[in-house]
Amino acid sequence: MSDATSSTPFVRRDGIFDRILVVGSAGACVALLGMLAMVLLDIVIGGSGRISLEFLTAAPSNGMTEGGIFPAIVGTALLTFLMTIAAVPAGVATAVYLNEYAPTNSTLARVVRVSIANLAGVPSIVFGLFGLGFFVSTLGRAIDVTLFSGELTFARPSLLWAALTLSVLTLPVVVVATEEALRAVPRELRDASLALGATRFETVVRIVLPEALGGILTGAILAVSRGAGEVAPIMFTGAAYFLPQLPSHLNDAFMNLGYHVYVLATQSPDVEKTKPILYGTALVLLMLTFLLNVVAVILRSRTRGKLKPAL
Amino acid sequence: MSDAASSKSSGAARTLDLRRRPRRFERIAEAAIVAVALLSIVSVALILVFVGKEALPVLYSSVVHEEVTPLAMILPREINGHAAYLWQPVSEIPKYNIVPLFLGSLKVTVVALLFAVPTSVAAAVYCAEYASSRMREFLKPAIELMAGVPSVVAGFFALVVLASWIQRAFGTEHRLNAMVAGLGLAFATCPVIFSVSEDALRAVPQSYRTAALALGSTPTQALLRVILPAALPGIGAGVMLGFGRAIGETLIVVLASGNAALVDLNLGHSTRTVTATIAQELGEVVVGSAHYHVLFALGALLFLVTFVVNVITERALHRSRQSLSGSK
Numbered sequence: 001m002s003d004a005t006s007s008t009p010f011v012r013r014d015g016i017f018d019r020i021l022v023v024g025s026a027g028a029c030v031a032l033l034g035m036l037a038m039v040l041l042d043i044v045i046g047g048s049g050r051i052s053l054e055f056l057t058a059a060p061s062n063g064m065t066e067g068g069i070f071p072a073i074v075g076t077a078l079l080t081f082l083m084t085i086a087a088v089p090a091g092v093a094t095a096v097y098l099n100e101y102a103p104t105n106s107t108l109a110r111v112v113r114v115s116i117a118n119l120a121g122v123p124s125i126v127f128g129l130f131g132l133g134f135f136v137s138t139l140g141r142a143i144d145v146t147l148f149s150g151e152l153t154f155a156r157p158s159l160l161w162a163a164l165t166l167s168v169l170t171l172p173v174v175v176v177a178t179e180e181a182l183r184a185v186p187r188e189l190r191d192a193s194l195a196l197g198a199t200r201f202e203t204v205v206r207i208v209l210p211e212a213l214g215g216i217l218t219g220a221i222l223a224v225s226r227g228a229g230e231v232a233p234i235m236f237t238g239a240a241y242f243l244p245q246l247p248s249h250l251n252d253a254f255m256n257l258g259y260h261v262y263v264l265a266t267q268s269p270d271v272e273k274t275k276p277i278l279y280g281t282a283l284v285l286l287m288l289t290f291l292l293n294v295v296a297v298i299l300r301s302r303t304r305g306k307l308k309p310a311l
Numbered sequence: 312m313s314d315a316a317s318s319k320s321s322g323a324a325r326t327l328d329l330r331r332r333p334r335r336f337e338r339i340a341e342a343a344i345v346a347v348a349l350l351s352i353v354s355v356a357l358i359l360v361f362v363g364k365e366a367l368p369v370l371y372s373s374v375v376h377e378e379v380t381p382l383a384m385i386l387p388r389e390i391n392g393h394a395a396y397l398w399q400p401v402s403e404i405p406k407y408n409i410v411p412l413f414l415g416s417l418k419v420t421v422v423a424l425l426f427a428v429p430t431s432v433a434a435a436v437y438c439a440e441y442a443s444s445r446m447r448e449f450l451k452p453a454i455e456l457m458a459g460v461p462s463v464v465a466g467f468f469a470l471v472v473l474a475s476w477i478q479r480a481f482g483t484e485h486r487l488n489a490m491v492a493g494l495g496l497a498f499a500t501c502p503v504i505f506s507v508s509e510d511a512l513r514a515v516p517q518s519y520r521t522a523a524l525a526l527g528s529t530p531t532q533a534l535l536r537v538i539l540p541a542a543l544p545g546i547g548a549g550v551m552l553g554f555g556r557a558i559g560e561t562l563i564v565v566l567a568s569g570n571a572a573l574v575d576l577n578l579g580h581s582t583r584t585v586t587a588t589i590a591q592e593l594g595e596v597v598v599g600s601a602h603y604h605v606l607f608a609l610g611a612l613l614f615l616v617t618f619v620v621n622v623i624t625e626r627a628l629h630r631s632r633q634s635l636s637g638s639k
Contacts, residue, residue, distance in 0.1 A: 018531040022441050028433035029442075032454050032501055039460055039468045039498070046471075090347050097348035101341060108345075114625065115351040121552070121621040122614060123559025125586045126362060129593070129610040133361035137598070168354050175351070201340040229461025232561040232586070236593055258463040258562075265467055265566055266591075275471075282464050293459030297452040 040286070047283025050276045056284070059244045064264060065273045069281050074246050075159075075239075075254035076228055076288070082163035082250075083170060083227045088220045090167070091174025092209075098175070099182040100204050120172035124232040131165030131237035132157075153251055160250040162238030169233055170223040177222060181215020181303070182208060214303030218296045225292035229285065231258040241267075257285040362614055365607035378601035379407040384608075398572040398583070400592065400602045407605045409612075411572040415489070415582040419564055420557040422493020422578060423500050427557075428550055430497075431504035435546075438505075439512035440534055451509060458502040466566035469495030474567065483579035487569035490578040495563040504553040511545020512538065514635055544631030548624045555620040559613060561586040585609050 058068030094112065102109035140155035147153075154160075185208050193203040209216070231239075240253040241263055247254040261281050268274045368375050369384075384407055387394035397406040438450050474491045477483060483490065515538050523533035539546075569581025570591065589606050596603045 018529065021531055021534070022437075025433040025437035025441060028430045029437050029450055029454065031430055032434050032457065032505065033450075035498060035501070036454070036457050036460070039465060042468055042472055043464060090350055093344050093347035094351055097344045101344060108348075112348050112351055115355045117625055118355050118618060118621050119351060121555050121559075121617050121624075122358060123555075123561070123586060123617055125559070125561040125589050126358065126610050126614045126617075129362050129365070129589065129607060130358045132593070133365050133607070134357055138361065168358075171351060171354070199337050201337050225459060229463065231461075231463045232590060235590060258461055261463050261467055262562060262566070265470060278467065278471075282467050285461055286464050289461050290456070290459050293456055297456065301448070301452070 040290070043279065043282050043286050046279035047281075047286075050280030051283065055280055060242060060277075064242060064268065065270060065277070069255075069257065069260060069277070069284065071243055071246055072255040072257045072260045072281065073284065075243075076257045076285075078159060078247060079163050079166065079234070079238075079254060079256060080224050080228045082159065083166040084220060084224055086164060086167035087170045087174055087223055087227075088216075091171050091219065091223070092178050092216055094171070094175045095178035095182055096204055096209075099179050100200070100208065116172045116175050119168065120176075122169075124169060124230055127165055127169045127233040128236050130168075131161055131233060135161035135164055136237060156251070157236060157238040157240075157253055158251040159238055159247050159254050162234040162254070165233045165237045166227045166230060169230065170227050173223045173226055174216075174219045177219025178212065178216050181212035181218070184215065184303075185211045214299055218300045218303070221292050221296040221299070225289045225296070228292075229258055229289040231256070231262050234259060235262075257281055257288070261285065358614070362607060362611050365604060366611035368604045369608040372604065374599075375601040375604050378405050379605065383407070384409050384605070396574045398588070400605070405602065407601070409585075409605075409609060411574045412583060412585045412588050412609065413612075414574060415568070415572065416558050416564075416584040416586070418489045418576070418578070418582055419492040419496055419568060419584060420554060422490055423496035423557045424550070424554060426494060426497040427500040427504055427553055431501045431549075431553070432508050432546060435505050435508035435512055436534070436539075438509050440538070451506075454505055455502050457498060458506075460498070461562075462499055462560060463562040463566070465495055465498045466563035469498075469563060469567035481579065484577075485569050485571075485579065485581040487567055487581055488579050489568065489582040492564045492568035492582065492584075493578070495567045496557045496560055499560055499563060500553040500557045503556050504549045507549030507552055508542070508546045511542040511549065511631065514545065514632070515541045516635065541635065542631075544627045544634075548627045548631070551620050551624040551627070555617045555624075559586060559617050561590050565590050585613055 055068040056073065057070050059071055060069065061067035094116070098109055098112060102112075136155060136157055140158075140161065143154040144150055144152060189207050189211060190203055193207045194200070198206070234256060238253055239256045239259040243253060243255050261278060264274045264278050264281070265271075369379075370381055386408075387396050387410075388406065388408065389395075390397075396408045396410040398408055398411050399406040434450075434454060438447050438454075442450055469491055470487065473494060474486050474488075477488075477491050477494070478486050481490070519537050519541055520533050523537040524530070528536065564584045565587040568584060568587060570583045570587055571581035572583040572588075573580055589609055592602070593606050596606065
């Protein structure tokens with residue numbers, strides 16, 4: 001083919017090869033979307049029959065082959081809520097440092113960026129090991145020794161430690177989204193604010209952050225979605241197999257939707273019997289994480305559209 | 312900076328200061344922000360220290376060495392006259408050979424990448440080169456939504472549905488095997504590779520294309536000989552990220568791989584990965600036992616692998632950004 005084209009260099013040929021490329025690459029897009037649709041459809045079809053008010057509001061019963069998943073829903077909500085409280089302020093502050101405070105070519109900023117990139121690449125199961133080794137065994141034990149005279153209170157897997165482990169895991173999500181939003185805020189706004197006599201901090205708090213709010217919210221939603229779906233980091237740091245009562249303290253263990261799916265799928269004595277519950281739980285989890293993602297995507301495209309004319 | 316210095320040295324500068332808030336508040340706020348930014352560095356350091364702390368006894372602790380030495384973790388064991396690599400941590404004589412686990416991880420990762428790389432890069436090419444801007448605005452976020460499916464749900468799908476399909480199609484010996492786990496993993500890997508590759512393709516300056524077309528190449532030639540090569544470092548970075556994602560993924564493989572620590576290359580056989588081993592065994596080990604430390608050592612090795620992958624990826628991305636912007 002190269003022979004033919006080089007001898008007739010001025011003819012644009014839309015040959016069979018070109019068409020194969022277009023059709024093939026379009027087919028790849030279809031394949032990916034098809035995979036996504038397949039998983040979504042299967043879970044929705046398999047799970048929708050199970051969803052009922054009782055399923056959403058009752059505790060598991062009869063060896064987890066009957067009843068609902070209420071404790072797992074509450075546990076997941078509490079977990080992601082605590083995680084958000086820790087991860088979002090820290091992530092936003094980190095992004096503000098990187099984008100607003102750090103001098104150009106600052107070594108510290110570079111190291112922070114490398115750390116964020118590395119955190120994003122650490123396997124989630126390693127976060128679980130870290131949470132167990134640091135939060136539960138070290139920090140928890142230190143708290144017990146100093147505050148509870150050695151009595152076992154915080155040196156065990158709990159809501160607090162699982163949430164903190166997850167917040168470290170989701171920190172990069174918040175930082176990356178916030179930084180993108182901050183970068184989209186026009187420089188002129190900062191200059192105008194500073195020229196009018198506002199300090200740097202005032203400019204950040206009153207001008208830059210409100211302008212970037214949409215992007216920050218996107219990051220927070222993505223972090224919640226990510227945190228709600230993760231299982232590996234909480235396996236050893238707080239998730240429990242079966243707990244009929246809801247967690248009432250930060251140092252209580254908790255049930256979790258993703259962990260519930262994992263446990264039922266791997267350790268149930270009667271898989272056929274638990275399959276409807278499995279599908280139902282997977283559907284609730286998927287709705288939660290997937291819908292949050294859809295919201296984030298829409299929010300992101302809107303805020304991008306809004307800021308464009310200002311540039 | 313110089314402003315602050317001058318205000319300290321002379322009172323005149325201070326009277327000229329029109330800012331309402333005292334400087335001290337500014338400085339405290341800035342210090343707080345920097346301190347929080349440092350948390351990310353501290354976190355990475357803490358992960359290194361606390362995973363390493365529990366992993367290192369494998370190298371020196373006599374308690375661990377009663378059961379296993381570092382060499383025994385990688386060298387085969389002589390059994391009935393032939394060499395075997397065994398991971399049997401709870402048998403009467405515990406055996407902790409990590410070769411089958413890393414082989415298992417590699418097997419499922421290779422399967423995942425064999426599927427994910429061509430599919431994702433091709434989809435990225437379509438998005439960046441052929442799709443209308445409207446089409447692209449739909450396609451890119453839609454494909455990236457794959458990343459919004461929790462891995463435990465993808466793993467559950469692989470376990471219940473995909474495994475049956477594959478067994479019917481290939482007549483595999485074990486229902487849950489490396490192929491099922493690998494294809495399940497592809498679900499988590501595709502959005503990563505797609506997203507990074509698409510960004511890389513779109514970062515190639517328009518002038519490259521116009522120059523190629525002006526010199527008489529067809530759009531296909533421009534794509535294959537100019538744009539793709541220019542985007543290659545970025546695409547490579549995407550593949551590396553996908554590799555890191557696949558080898559570190561836990562829930563999909565724990566549900567779909569069958570979890571038997573076999574040493575073979577048969578994709579139809581059940582397989583056990585490093586991540587799945589940690590997930591399944593750490594909950595039941597005695598803290599401080601040899602088994603406990605070996606599992607942390609597995610985690611530390613995994614961390615090192617992904618760390619190296621990350622550093623290489625960052626370098627590649629940095630370099631490709633520089634070379635593309637430098638020649639604009």
